[in-house]
Every structure is written in C-alpha cells, then in structure tokens.
Amino acid sequence: MTVPREKPQGDAEVGFHTSGHTGKPTLWLRTHDQLRTEAQMIGDVIIGTVDRVVTFAPAEHLFGRLFGDVLPRLRGIPVQDLHTDPTQAPDLIKTARTLLVCLPSTWAVLQRMIPRLRELPGTVALHGTGPVTPAAARVVSQLRGSGFRAVELFGSTESGGIAYREMSTDPAQARPWRLLPDVRLVTDGPASELQTLHVRSPRLARPANAPTPPPSLRLPDLIRPVDARHFDHVGRSTGLVKVNGRRCDIDAVAADASRVLGTEVACLAMRDPLRGEHYELYYDDLAGTLTDETVWHRLPGALAGRPVPRTLHAVPGIPRTATGKLKLDQLHAATAQRSAVRA
Known part of the structure; x- marks a missing residue:
C-alpha cells in the first residue's frame, strides 16, 4: 500500500x-x-x-x-x-x-x-x-x-x-x-x-x-x-471490441491475419463472462493445408500485440453475401458440421 x-x-x-x-x-x-x-x-x-x-x-x-x-x-x-x-x-x-x-x-x-x-x-x-x-x-x-x-x-x-x-x-x-x-x-x-x-x-x-x-x-x-x-x-458501428479493457479492431485483425495466413479470415465479437467482450477467429481451410497449431504459431505476426482470439474455427470457406457481409447462419452451421466430424 x-x-x-x-x-x-x-x-x-x-x-x-x-x-x-x-x-x-x-x-x-x-x-x-x-x-x-x-x-x-x-x-x-x-x-x-x-x-x-x-x-x-x-x-x-x-x-x-x-x-x-x-x-x-x-x-x-x-x-x-x-x-x-x-x-x-x-x-x-x-x-x-x-x-x-x-x-x-x-x-x-x-x-x-x-x-x-x-x-x-x-x-x-x-x-x-x-x-x-x-x-x-x-x-x-x-x-x-x-x-x-x-x-x-x-x-x-x-x-x-x-x-x-x-x-x-x-x-x-x-x-x-x-x-x-x-x-x-x-x-x-x-x-x-x-x-x-x-x-x-x-x-x-x-x-x-x-x-x-x-x-x-x-x-x-x-x-x-x-x-x-x-x-x-x-x-x-465498427468492429471494435474491448477485451478486458484493451480495445481491439477485429476487422483489422481479420485483414492482417488473412495476409499472414494466406487465406480468408473473419472475426466475430462475442460476449465473455470473464472479460466482458472477446472475439473468435474463423479461417478458410477448404484446401486442408492449415491446422489450428499452425494458425496459433503464425498469429503473433498478424496481431502485433493485440489480444489473441478466444477460439479458432477452421471452416470450408467464409460465406458472404453479394455485398460482402458475413452469412452468420452458414458460418455457424459450417463450424458445427466440422465439430461433428471431428467428434
């Protein structure tokens, strides 16, 4: 004191x-x-x-x-x-x-x-x-x-x-x-x-x-x-979330992670019972060339000190509308299907 x-x-x-x-x-x-x-x-x-x-x-x-x-x-x-x-x-x-x-x-x-x-x-x-x-x-x-x-x-x-x-x-x-x-x-x-x-x-x-x-x-x-x-x-009005008080633009994270990983990435904001807000990262692994371990290893180069995602999800393509907005129902369905196959 x-x-x-x-x-x-x-x-x-x-x-x-x-x-x-x-x-x-x-x-x-x-x-x-x-x-x-x-x-x-x-x-x-x-x-x-x-x-x-x-x-x-x-x-x-x-x-x-x-x-x-x-x-x-x-x-x-x-x-x-x-x-x-x-x-x-x-x-x-x-x-x-x-x-x-x-x-x-x-x-x-x-x-x-x-x-x-x-x-x-x-x-x-x-x-x-x-x-x-x-x-x-x-x-x-x-x-x-x-x-x-x-x-x-x-x-x-x-x-x-x-x-x-x-x-x-x-x-x-x-x-x-x-x-x-x-x-x-x-x-x-x-x-x-x-x-x-x-x-x-x-x-x-x-x-x-x-x-x-x-x-x-x-x-x-x-x-x-x-x-x-x-x-x-x-x-x-933007992709900003606060992860335990640290502000993070998840749209910028998705853009930087796409560049580093060489595949399309999307990030979704989530409520978090401990930190208030958080986000999860979805990456396109239609080609089957990435693993969660590989993504975790490469992510620091994209995050540049920003908070890491709470969870990773590999999906066979990032579904979007004609105007580029995420199709959340299809994204969640693809995630559930992959989880079921793994189980």
Missing part, C-alpha cells in the same frame, strides 16, 4: 495509446490539467468520499491513470495497485471507505469476497472498461442494500469520460447514460433517432499529429438520445 505524492509535472502533456478506428496504435495527448479536472470532477460527481483506492487497471491506460494515480494524489489517500496480478484478492480494511477501479475480470475476484465487502462502511466499484459481466451482476445483486455502489463510466482514450450510470443487474432495465457536467451531445438529426455518438468537451485529447484537440469527437458508437443530457447506447 502506497500513499501517492505529487510527481514533478515534466512534460506539459501525457500520452496514451489506443488502437483507434484502424486498429493501428495511435497516440493521444492530454494535459495534466485535463487529467486533474477529470479525476476531480468524477470524484465529486460519482465517487464521493473514499479513504483508499484499490486499482486493477494499469496506469498506462487513461482509466487506470485517472483513478489509480491522479485521484489518489489529489486526495492524498493510499493505493493498492493490483494491475500486475489482477486475480489477486485486495486487502480490505473494515473501517475504510474504498474505491475499487475495476476491469471486467475484477468481478470474478470480488464475487469471492462478498461477505467482506458487505462489512465495509462504503465501497464504490467504478467499472469503465466494457459490458457488465454475469459476475458483476451477481456481486451487485447480492450486495444490494449494503454500503456498496457500482457505477459504469462510459468514455474512451480520445474523449475521456463522457457519461455514467448506476450499474444494473438486468440489461433490459438499465438506465440511460447521463452526461458528465462538461460534456455536450452534438445531435446529427431528430433527437430520438439512432445516430453516432458525437460529443464536445474541454477534455478531448489532442492527436499527436495535430496541433490542437478537435473541436468535437465522433466515436464508433451508436446511440439514441433520450434528452439533451441522457442517451441509450445501442452498440458499436
């Missing part, structure tokens, strides 16, 4: 890498004032008073930097940093109000600690890196009525925090997202119609190849505005 001290500011900006819309690493720069403003605002609006922080998120990512480093420094409170071993159970102090900075996989750890969490005078679990997992829903449900609160934070490396809501155990009953005080929606049509998420904020990051931050930012998310300060999130 450490008590953070103010670090020398050094450079005027701090860099954070993201996969961006193309899947290639992109550097986005934020000022120290932006980091402090965001940590302080979310601390005041969402988190409230806490005595200590337990973080499972690495500080090289914006989420982990804000709440595992900047906020504790502003408040002079101790931090237990578990990002190098995110399956480790945190130290819980019965008298301490605690902020838990969570990855999707964190909830499997917290599920084993429900009796101890119930004893704390107040706990805030901040979830900012993907969909609510079944383990998260179980924790929230079993701790209902105690001093435990779970809050989802919506945002990105480029935008910083955008919106928040109390975590719901039933996705069908989830509340709309509420914008943070300094964020504004840019609506591109009638307020209730489906549109891409387009925001203005003084905390937008600066692309490393640009002299200033953009005046507004359009994200690869589809929303339906409820009113000027609330929206429902419908889904992503």
Whole structure:
C-alpha cells in the first residue's frame, strides 16, 4: 500500500495509446490539467468520499491513470495497485471507505469476497472498461442494500469520460447514460433517432499529429438520445471490441491475419463472462493445408500485440453475401458440421 505524492509535472502533456478506428496504435495527448479536472470532477460527481483506492487497471491506460494515480494524489489517500496480478484478492480494511477501479475480470475476484465487502462502511466499484459481466451482476445483486455502489463510466482514450450510470443487474432495465457536467451531445438529426455518438468537451485529447484537440469527437458508437443530457447506447458501428479493457479492431485483425495466413479470415465479437467482450477467429481451410497449431504459431505476426482470439474455427470457406457481409447462419452451421466430424 502506497500513499501517492505529487510527481514533478515534466512534460506539459501525457500520452496514451489506443488502437483507434484502424486498429493501428495511435497516440493521444492530454494535459495534466485535463487529467486533474477529470479525476476531480468524477470524484465529486460519482465517487464521493473514499479513504483508499484499490486499482486493477494499469496506469498506462487513461482509466487506470485517472483513478489509480491522479485521484489518489489529489486526495492524498493510499493505493493498492493490483494491475500486475489482477486475480489477486485486495486487502480490505473494515473501517475504510474504498474505491475499487475495476476491469471486467475484477468481478470474478470480488464475487469471492462478498461477505467482506458487505462489512465495509462504503465501497464504490467504478467499472469503465466494457459490458457488465454475469459476475458483476451477481456481486451487485447480492450486495444490494449494503454500503456498496457500482457505477459504469462510459468514455474512451480520445474523449475521456463522457457519461455514467448506476450499474444494473438486468440489461433490459438499465438506465440511460447521463452526461458528465462538461460534456455536450452534438445531435446529427431528430433527437430520438439512432445516430453516432458525437460529443464536445474541454477534455478531448489532442492527436499527436495535430496541433490542437478537435473541436468535437465522433466515436464508433451508436446511440439514441433520450434528452439533451441522457442517451441509450445501442452498440458499436465498427468492429471494435474491448477485451478486458484493451480495445481491439477485429476487422483489422481479420485483414492482417488473412495476409499472414494466406487465406480468408473473419472475426466475430462475442460476449465473455470473464472479460466482458472477446472475439473468435474463423479461417478458410477448404484446401486442408492449415491446422489450428499452425494458425496459433503464425498469429503473433498478424496481431502485433493485440489480444489473441478466444477460439479458432477452421471452416470450408467464409460465406458472404453479394455485398460482402458475413452469412452468420452458414458460418455457424459450417463450424458445427466440422465439430461433428471431428467428434
């Protein structure tokens, strides 16, 4: 456990890498004032008073930097940093109000600690890196009525925090997202119609190849505005998934893997009970020249540090429509048929 001290500011900006819309690493720069403003605002609006922080998120990512480093420094409170071993159970102090900075996989750890969490005078679990997992829903449900609160934070490396809501155990009953005080929606049509998420904020990051931050930012998310300060999130407009907080463009993975493997590849996003989201990779092995072992061996050259797929599937061709869209029913049928033959 450490008590953070103010670090020398050094450079005027701090860099954070993201996969961006193309899947290639992109550097986005934020000022120290932006980091402090965001940590302080979310601390005041969402988190409230806490005595200590337990973080499972690495500080090289914006989420982990804000709440595992900047906020504790502003408040002079101790931090237990578990990002190098995110399956480790945190130290819980019965008298301490605690902020838990969570990855999707964190909830499997917290599920084993429900009796101890119930004893704390107040706990805030901040979830900012993907969909609510079944383990998260179980924790929230079993701790209902105690001093435990779970809050989802919506945002990105480029935008910083955008919106928040109390975590719901039933996705069908989830509340709309509420914008943070300094964020504004840019609506591109009638307020209730489906549109891409387009925001203005003084905390937008600066692309490393640009002299200033953009005046507004359009994200690869589809929303339906409820009113000027609330929206429902419908889904992503691209092939981006977050695997335990790491953003991955699976369309880019498919293109790079096709080149490396010398055959057509498709990737499908999947819900994952531990990591929130994941993806599976399908490769055309109609010629019978590839094996899963060969594909696993060659994949690192295509992934370039991106998360590996959860599962591989060899199929006799990647079925597509005339416009190039995947025929999911035929893809799943081909997978099932191959599995049956192997069995």
